[in-house]
Amino acid sequence: MERIQVHDKTFVPLLTADQISLRVAALAKQIGEDYKEKRPLLLAVLNGSFMFAADLFRLLAIDAEISFIKIASYQGMRSSGKVVTAIGMEQDLSGRDVLLIEDIVDTGKTLHHFIPTLLQQHPASVRVATFLHKPDATVYPVSLSYVGFEIPDRFVVGYGLDYDGLGRNHHQVYQLATGDADES
Ligand code: IMP
Numbered sequence: 001m002e003r004i005q006v007h008d009k010t011f012v013p014l015l016t017a018d019q020i021s022l023r024v025a026a027l028a029k030q031i032g033e034d035y036k037e038k039r040p041l042l043l044a045v046l047n048g049s050f051m052f053a054a055d056l057f058r059l060l061a062i063d064a065e066i067s068f069i070k071i072a073s074y075q076g077m078r079s080s081g082k083v084v085t086a087i088g089m090e091q092d093l094s095g096r097d098v099l100l101i102e103d104i105v106d107t108g109k110t111l112h113h114f115i116p117t118l119l120q121q122h123p124a125s126v127r128v129a130t131f132l133h134k135p136d137a138t139v140y141p142v143s144l145s146y147v148g149f150e151i152p153d154r155f156v157v158g159y160g161l162d163y164d165g166l167g168r169n170h171h172q173v174y175q176l177a178t179g180d181a182d183e184s
Pocket residue numbers: 048102103104105106107108109110111154155156157161162163184
């Protein structure tokens with residue numbers, strides 16, 4: 001694999017397409033066993049997770065549903081805390097086994113703020129499956145049940161992940177080249 005250019009930055013190969021498809025298949029097998037008889041509802045967090053979600057979902061050998069949401073956060077008018085809402089969440093989650101599908105858990109902030117919102121709907125269970133995790137960057141506590149790959153704390157693109165809109169369509173994952181400043 002070659003290095004690639006996305007906007008003004010150079011990226012070097014981190015994960016091959018083969019490594020990714022083997023790992024996604026293993027995750028699908030594990031999830032299929034864990035959710036046998038349960039008919040889980042996968043909630044894929046757009047935009048970054050669409051490729052992982054599609055590959056994972058088509059390999060699931062159990063009855064399962066999938067829906068796509070966007071998470072928007074804004075500062076509340078009077079409260080000091082962040083308010084996190086989901087766009088596109090039409091399902092009734094009460095009693096459902098919800099599996100959130102993420103592209104990457106970086107600081108953990110998004111999920112840390114969003115999961116309490118989900119729990120207000122009284123699902124039977126909520127778990128997280130993330131394609132990538134940067135353990136060294138994670139400062140908000142989040143419990144991750146399924147992790148594709150743990151990676152170093154450097155910005156990555158490919159397999160759905162973007163740098164300023166570009167880079168999502170690569171089959172591989174690339175990380176920012178050493179020497180290129182990581183401004184993420
Ligand atoms: P967190 O809230 O800090 O965990 O960040 C989660 C979101 O930030 C992810 O769902 C991504 O959309 C984005 N993100 C974090 N790190 C990267 C990266 O290395 N490449 C592309 N997007 C990233």
